[in-house]
Amino acid sequence: MGSGDGQAVAAKEAVSYCATSRAASDEKILLDDVPLNFFHCKIAGLTFGAHLTEGYAIGTIAYALKPFLDQMLGVQAQHRALWEGLIGSSTLMGIFLGSLLFGWLSDRVGRQKIFLMSFVIITATAFAQFYAQTPFALCLLRVALGLGMGGDFAVGHAILAEFSPRKHRGLLLGSFSVIWTVGYVAANLIGMEYVQHASNPDVWRSLLASSGVPALLVLILRMGTPESPRWLFNKGREAEADAVIKKYFGQKVVLDTGLRDDHHASGGFGKLFQRGLIRRTLFNCVFFVCLVMPYFAIYTFLPGILKIIQLPEGSKADLLLNGLLVAGAIIGIWLTVKLPRRAFLIGSFAVTAASLAALSFLPSSSSMALVAAFALFTAALSAVSNLVGVYPPECFPTEVRACGVGFAIACSRLGSAVSVFLLPIGMKELGIQPTMAMLAAVLVVGMVVSIAWAPETRHLRLNDAARG
Numbered sequence: 001m002g003s004g005d006g007q008a009v010a011a012k013e014a015v016s017y018c019a020t021s022r023a024a025s026d027e028k029i030l031l032d033d034v035p036l037n038f039f040h041c042k043i044a045g046l047t048f049g050a051h052l053t054e055g056y057a058i059g060t061i062a063y064a065l066k067p068f069l070d071q072m073l074g075v076q077a078q079h080r081a082l083w084e085g086l087i088g089s090s091t092l093m094g095i096f097l098g099s100l101l102f103g104w105l106s107d108r109v110g111r112q113k114i115f116l117m118s119f120v121i122i123t124a125t126a127f128a129q130f131y132a133q134t135p136f137a138l139c140l141l142r143v144a145l146g147l148g149m150g151g152d153f154a155v156g157h158a159i160l161a162e163f164s165p166r167k168h169r170g171l172l173l174g175s176f177s178v179i180w181t182v183g184y185v186a187a188n189l190i191g192m193e194y195v196q197h198a199s200n201p202d203v204w205r206s207l208l209a210s211s212g213v214p215a216l217l218v219l220i221l222r223m224g225t226p227e228s229p230r231w232l233f234n235k236g237r238e239a240e241a242d243a244v245i246k247k248y249f250g251q252k253v254v255l256d257t258g259l260r261d262d263h264h265a266s267g268g269f270g271k272l273f274q275r276g277l278i279r280r281t282l283f284n285c286v287f288f289v290c291l292v293m294p295y296f297a298i299y300t301f302l303p304g305i306l307k308i309i310q311l312p313e314g315s316k317a318d319l320l321l322n323g324l325l326v327a328g329a330i331i332g333i334w335l336t337v338k339l340p341r342r343a344f345l346i347g348s349f350a351v352t353a354a355s356l357a358a359l360s361f362l363p364s365s366s367s368m369a370l371v372a373a374f375a376l377f378t379a380a381l382s383a384v385s386n387l388v389g390v391y392p393p394e395c396f397p398t399e400v401r402a403c404g405v406g407f408a409i410a411c412s413r414l415g416s417a418v419s420v421f422l423l424p425i426g427m428k429e430l431g432i433q434p435t436m437a438m439l440a441a442v443l444v445v446g447m448v449v450s451i452a453w454a455p456e457t458r459h460l461r462l463n464d465a466a467r468g
Contacts, residue, residue, distance in 0.1 A: 028254045031229070031245060032166045032461040039248040043163050044172050046225065047156040048179040049218045050119065054149045055183030057126055057211035058091055061142070062300055063191025064204035071201050072135055081428055083135045085421035088300045090139045092417035094146020095153065096410045102151030103406015104268065106158065107399065111228045114155040114402075119219040121148030126212035130205045150413065154406035161393035161401070162230040166461050169394070174336035176389035178329040181382055184299075185322045187211075229255060230462075234398045256463050271400050272407060280395045283453035284408040287345065288388050289415035290446025294356060294439040295381055297419035299325075304424075308432050320371070321378050328382030336386045342454045345391075348384030349447030352377055353440050360437035388412070394457040394465040401466070 065087060069080060098118070106114045125145040132138040157173065164172050187207075195203050226248065232241035233255055245253050272281040298305060302321070335344050355377035362369050396404030419439070426435040457465040 027252065029250075029252050030256045030461070031163075031249065031253055032256055032463075034165050034249050034253050036165060036168050037249065040163060040165070040168070040172070043160055043225070044175070046115075046218065046222055047160050048175065049214065049221070050152050050156055051176050051180040052183040053122065053211060053214040053218055054152065055180035055185075056187045056214065057122070057145060057149070057183075059184035059187030060191065060207050060211060061088060061091070062188055062302060063195045064207045066303075067195060067198075067201060067204045068132075068138065069135065071204075081424045083139075084301075084424050087135060087139050087142060088424075089417035089420040090142035091146035091149070092296065092413040092420060094143040094148075095150035095413040096146075096417065097143075098147035098150020099154045099406040099409035099413065100150070100269075101147075103154035103402045103404075103409070106151075106155045106402035106406075107231075107268070111155050111159040111162070111231055111402070112225055114151050115159060115225055116219070116222050118148045118151035118155065119215060119222060121145075122152070123212055123215040123219050126215050127209050130209035132205075132208075146413070150406070150409060153409045154402050157389055157393045157405045158402040159228050161462060162228045162398070164462075166459065169462070170336045170390055170458065171333060173390040173393060174333050174386035177382070177386040178326070178333055181325050181329040181385075185325050188302075188322050230398045256461055268400070269403055269407060272396075272404055277396070277400070277404075279453055280455065281404065281407065283449060283455075284392045284395055284404065285411040286449045287446050287454070288392070288408050288412040290349070290442050290449070291381065291385060291388060292412045292416045293419040293442050294352070295385065296416040297423040297439060300420050301423055301427075305427075305432065308427065321374060324375055324378040325382045328379035329386065331379070332383030332386035335383060336390060340456055341387065341391065341458050342450070342456050345384060345387055345454055346447055346450050348380050349443055349450060351380040352384070353443035353447060355380065356436055356440040356443060360433045360435075360440060391454075391457070394460075394462065395455065397463070397466040 065084060068087075069083060102114045102118060122145060125141050125148065129138065129141050129145075132141060157176070160172060161169065190210075191207060195207050226244050227240070229241035229244045232238075232244065241255065245255065271277060355373045358373040359370065359377065362373065392405040392408045393401060419442075423435065426438070455465075
């Protein structure tokens with residue numbers, strides 16, 4: 001081969017190499033596959049801080065309620081159980097309303113506005129609890145507090161899911177439950193230490209209002225949060241979506257547009273009950289309700305329940321159970337990453353139903369067996385509660401994601417409010433064991449529905465998971 005031929009071959013190889021290099025450099029990365037970066041951690045931190053605050057704010061009522069009602073003149077003994085139920089469930093009723101309202105608004109006006117507005121409401125009402133003078137006033141304030149929480153639950157899950165890479169989505173969304181539980185347990189521990197045996201009759205005011213401090217911090221840090229690029233793209237605002245992605249994730253990152261949501265299609269709650277989504281809507285509502293009904297009913301009134309089964313609330317059993325709430329939630333993160341979603345959910349329903357059924361049959365004299373059954377129930381329920389932050393945002397497409405998450409949360413809080421309201425009445429009229437048996441039956445219903453309808457969403461891109 002002559003020198004001319006050799007130069008031609010070399011030139012072709014050089015051109016081929018340059019083309020290959022250009023193709024490699026121009027290769028796009030989907031937002032679902034982008035490596036975890038500082039912005040992911042920032043969004044996660046803002047949503048985690050919110051859940052820590054919300055868990056703490058809900059948990060404060062467990063130890064503030066008794067001294068509050070003791071202090072309130074005019075709360076007669078025969079009405080005490082009624083006010084316990086109303087105030088204990090008031091935040092949950094607020095979450096029911098807030099998740100419906102703000103979930104719907106978030107799909108229309110954007111994630112960012114609700115992300116900020118929800119914590120304006122939470123901060124203001126948390127501090128206002130300090131000045132409550134009547135059971136009715138505190139009840140209204142707790143409803144307003146829940147209204148803000150409901151908005152944050154709906155938009156927080158949606159916005160974190162829409163920014164998260166699929167490799168870490170289960171870990172990030174599942175961690176909601178851990179952070180929430182840490183806040184809830186912290187409120188219980190502070191209540192046990194500083195409220196239960198306090199000589200100052202107004203100490204409940206400081207406990208309830210203390211949730212305003214972390215709420216204010218979260219509110220300040222959330223200022224300047226960008227809009228979700230998936231929501232922008234779904235509304236036809238492609239240039240704005242691309243600008244957000246380029247700013248926070250780099251020039252090579254793009255959205256997955258292969259299964260583009262139709263931004264001309266109708267959204268809202270009506271779409272959740274259309275043929276393509278109704279089974280997922282029902283599944284998310286039922287499994288969520290069946291998990292949180294026993295959780296909130298039992299742990300809102302934990303001191304009284306431990307006393308009824310002859311384990312005084314100041315005993316080591318109380319500390320053990322609160323510790324297991326945190327430990328179970330941490331183990332649940334690992335299980336969320338390692339196990340298929342379906343297997344984790346169905347198995348946990350079986351374990352929690354069996355342990356709660358044991359509580360309903362064991363005699364009160366079997367202290368160690370009662371503690372063991374309660375411990376197993378607590379750890380398993382806390383672990384599987386991670387999935388309430390994972391399944392709903394994975395199951396709904398962008399145009400109704402906040403509505404779907406909000407609707408599932410609303411149903412769960414309505415169920416929780418009903419169970420919290422009825423638990424003290426049920427224990428008074430029926431006794432502790434029949435009441436526990438009914439809560440075990442709720443868990444069995446959740447297991448059956450999960451066997452029939454739970455989808456497997458692990459390892460899927462968000463669009464693929466949402467479309468089934």
